[in-house]
Amino acid sequence: MTERKLLTERGFSFKRFFLQWEWLLVLIFLLIHIINSFLSPYYLNVGTFVRTPMTFLDKSFLVLPMTLVIILGNIDISVGSTVALSSVVMATAYNAGISMPVAMLICLATATFCGLFNGLILVRFKELPAMIVTLATLTLYRGIAYIILEDQASGNFPDWFSFLGWGSVLGIPFMLIIFIICAVAFGFLLHKTTFGRIVYGMGSNKKTCLYSGIRTDKILLWVSILTGLMAGFTALFLTSRMGSTRPNVAQNYELEVIAMVVLGGVSTAGGKGRIGGPILAIFIIGFLSYGLGLVNISAQILLIIIGTLLITSVMVLNMRISGKRKRSGFGSHEVGKNLTR
Amino acid sequence: MLNLRRNLLLRAERFRDFGLLVFIIVLSLVIQVRNPTFLTLSNINTLLVNASILSILAVGMMMVLIIRGIDLSIGSTIALSGMVSALTVSLYPTIHPVLSILEGVLVGAVVGTIIGLLVSKFNVLPIIATMGMMNIVRGLTFLVSGGKWISAYQMSVPFKKIATGSILGINTLIFIAVVIYIIFYYFINHTRTGRQIYAVGSNPEAAKVSGIPKTRIIWMVYIFMGALAGLAGVLWVSRFASAQGDTAVGYEMGVIAACVLGGISLAGGSGKISGLILGVILFGILNNALPLINVSPFWQQGIQGAVILAAIIINVLVKRSNERMALRHRVV
Helix, strand or coil: CCCCCCHHHCCCCHHHHHCCHHHHHHHHHHHHHHHHHHHCCCCCCHHHHHHCHHHHHHHHHHHHHHHHHHHCCCCCCCHHHHHHHHHHHHHHHHHCCCCHHHHHHHHHHHHHHHHHHHHHHHHHCCCCCHHHHHHHHHHHHHHHHHHHHCCCCECCCCHHHHHHHHCEECCEEHHHHHHHHHHHHHHHHHHHCHHHHHHHHHHHCHHHHHHCCCCHHHHHHHHHHHHHHHHHHHHHHHHHHHCCECCCCCCCHHHHHHHHHHHCCCCCCCCCCCCHHHHHHHHHHHHHHHHHHHCCCCHHHHHHHHHHHHHHHHHHHHHHHHHHHHHCCCCCCCCCCCCCC | CHHHHHHHHHCHHHHHHHHHHHHHHHHHHHHHHHCCCCCCHHHHHHHHHHHHHHHHHHHHHHHHHHCCCCCCCHHHHHHHHHHHHHHHHHHCCCCCHHHHHHHHHHHHHHHHHHHHHHHHCCCCCHHHHHHHHHHHHHHHHHHHHCCCCECHHHCCHHHHHHHHCEECCEEHHHHHHHHHHHHHHHHHHHCHHHHHHHHHHHCHHHHHHCCCCHHHHHHHHHHHHHHHHHHHHHHHHHHHCCECCCCCCCHHHHHHHHHHHCCCCCCCCCCCHHHHHHHHHHHHHHHHHHHHCCCCHHHHHHHHHHHHHHHHHHHHHHHHHHHHHHHHHHHC
16 A cells, blocks of 8 residues: 555545545536426526525524534534524514514524524533434424514514515625525634644544544534524524514525535545535525425425435435545445544 | 442443433422322323334334434334325225234335445445435325325224223233333343344444444444334324324434433434333323323423433543443542
8 A cells, every 4th residue: 555645635536626525516406406407497597596595594594503513523403493582583573573683693592592502511421422412402492482572473573583584785686695694704713724634633532532622512512602693694684585474484404504515525424424415405495495496396395305405415425435444445444424423 | 439339330321211210200399399280090090002103113213223223214114104004904904903003004014124225235324324214204194094084984993992992901002112121121132132132232343343243233223223214104093083294394303312311322322222211101191191280382392302411421421430430430
């Protein structure tokens, strides 16, 4: 076996560059657009590309922190309930006479607190897998939302509030602008800062990180807080788009979000993946459902497609990882088995 | 004195079941004081009938959790198997109920086989594989039914009798649940394959090295889970006399919660049928009794969430103090 070099020391190779998972996603993305434009003659125009993202961008704010969570080797299935709770709290606060900007801050604060609470339990009770903790808080948060609002809807927001979800600046949707800012911020955080490197490190080997003097608890807590905060953003935009809120909003968001992250090439075993993949996956699934809507294919078919995409992408990624290990002489070790631990 | 305490805590596993039992009794008494209709025969019957479908699923989920897996797809499997069997009944009203049940079990087993294949052979994480299958199976349910419901008048009387009839004076649902508990109690505790499930769960590598067919055990457990979900699907449709595309959405969370209350560790390798029964009954009481003591139905989910959270945290605390005691014992 020849001497192995560090990845960064190797020269640039076209083959390796184009064998990245993201290129496959770009290919799928283009394919969807080609199919869509065949399906409907009205598809290909600028308006489609500018306006369609507004229909699915609300949950994409969750994809960014979920990428961090999964790279960390954890999972968070309580995000949908967090969105519902913070949205309900905001609506209740506003209708109780609090001014709208303050109510929006309350919304973000509620969501952040939910994230912090998840994080605190995870840090204090390390034996508990993230899956079961967030399962409990999933029930709890939505339960509190039901206690607050029962089966009512709440709304009557001021007119300017709908600008968040529907308005646009210079022809670009406001939501898209905020999303791009958040995406750049998360990309910077994950790929250019020490914090990001530690997240990768913890995903590959938590114990080593701990023994190298890294405060793993602090990192875990911050990621949880970020997840909560972004859930708050999702709640703001979702509520703004719908104009009112109910305790059962954002049901099953966690599944779609996790599907997007995994489709984006983030390994569920932790420690692998980049922010670009999940962002591409957001647009793939978004435009896919838009295209299916154009030809009047029901949402149920979309369920089947998302499920199949989720499973096949994990299978392909697993094979790639075990294939690489075989080639580099590590022997095929079992991968992706430690998430629910 | 210390000795006594140590003994108590060293038996924490057994103590836990006992504590749960005491809690259930105290809870029942409190509810009984608030509403005297709680501990009547007819209400207990209702409680058990309502809990029986969940308890059937909980046995399967227990095995899945023991081998360190999780199955989020059972709600969808219930819907699909219920829909398929209801469709068959609406087309061929003369079909024997037992055949309907077998049909549902078969549909569930097929779903379980696919999940087991993905998890055991292709190393897909259980949560991802079952989440994907949950979407796929739910979509299939809508496809099979064409988005329509199958209502009571389209079902034959014997089919509806599956859940409403009685065997030996006991409601059929309770009867089936009891039979399944007896079968699986024997299977898990007294057969070689059953013990191998625990071995695979507590240490997969060691199990593999000592010659236990790990892949096959994992696969088998998911097939069992699927088959039980299929059975539950037929019972569900027969009980509510309606099959819909969105039957049992999110039901898996309740099942997992009952398992957690019953002391089954999500880290795998541990969990007993006795604990599970208590967990299922506690969960059934929470669902049945809250409306009886005038708790608003909107509080139910919140209370459930709080109870689950408390249960898992208490579990950890008990285990910790247990380990600390064991260590202290070693030092002395």
